[in-house]
C-alpha cells in the first residue's frame with residue numbers, strides 16, 4: 001500500500017502543478033543590484049521596481065556609486081515607487097556600510113544582512129535564498145495570506161511564526177521553491193481581493209473559500 005500523502009504535501013504538489021516555474025521576478029545581475037531591488041520592492045510591485053531599476057542600474061554602476069550618490073538625485077531616480085524618501089536614505093546608508101565594512105561585497109549571513117539599514121528578516125531571507133541558494137522561507141503578504149487560508153498556520157501568526165511553522169512542515173530541500181510557488185499562487189491565483197476559488201485545486205483544505 002502506498003504512503004498516504006499529507007495535507008502539506010498535497011498543497012505543495014498542486015500549487016507546483018499550477019506554477020512549475022515560479023521564480024524571483026526582480027531583474028538583477030550583481031549582488032548589490034538584487035539587494036537594492038528587494039529593498040525597493042517593499043509595498044510595491046516587482047513590475048514597478050523593474051521599471052525603476054532598469055534606469056537606476058544604468059546610471060549607478062557599482063555599490064560605490066550608490067554610496068557616493070547625492071541623496072536628492074537618488075530620491076528623484078526612484079520617486080515613482082512608494083516610500084521613496086525612506087528607501088533612498090536606507091539605500092545610500094546601506095551602500096556606505098557595505099563599501100566601508102564589507103569590502104563592497106554584500107554579506108552572506110543573516111546577522112550581517114539584518115544590520116544593514118532597511119534590511120529586515122524578510123529581505124535578508126529573500127537575498128540569501130535567491131543569490132546564495134541558502135534554504136530560506138521569506139514570508140511576504142502572499143505567503144502569509146495563502147498559508148493562513150489553507151490552515152497551514154494560524155490567523156494571528158506573525159511572519160516570524162509563519163516562517164517557523166512552514167519550516168517545520170516542509171523539508172529544507174523545498175523551502176526556496178515553496179516560497180516562490182506560494183508567492184505566485186497568491187499573486188496570480190489566490191489573489192487577496194479576487195481569488196480563483198472556482199478552479200482552485202487545494203480548495204478542500206481552504207478555510208475561506210468564496211461562494
Ligand code: SF4
Nearest residue numbers: 190195197200206209
Ligand atoms: S479556495 Fe480560494 S481562497 Fe481558498 S486557497 Fe483556493 S483560491 Fe485561495
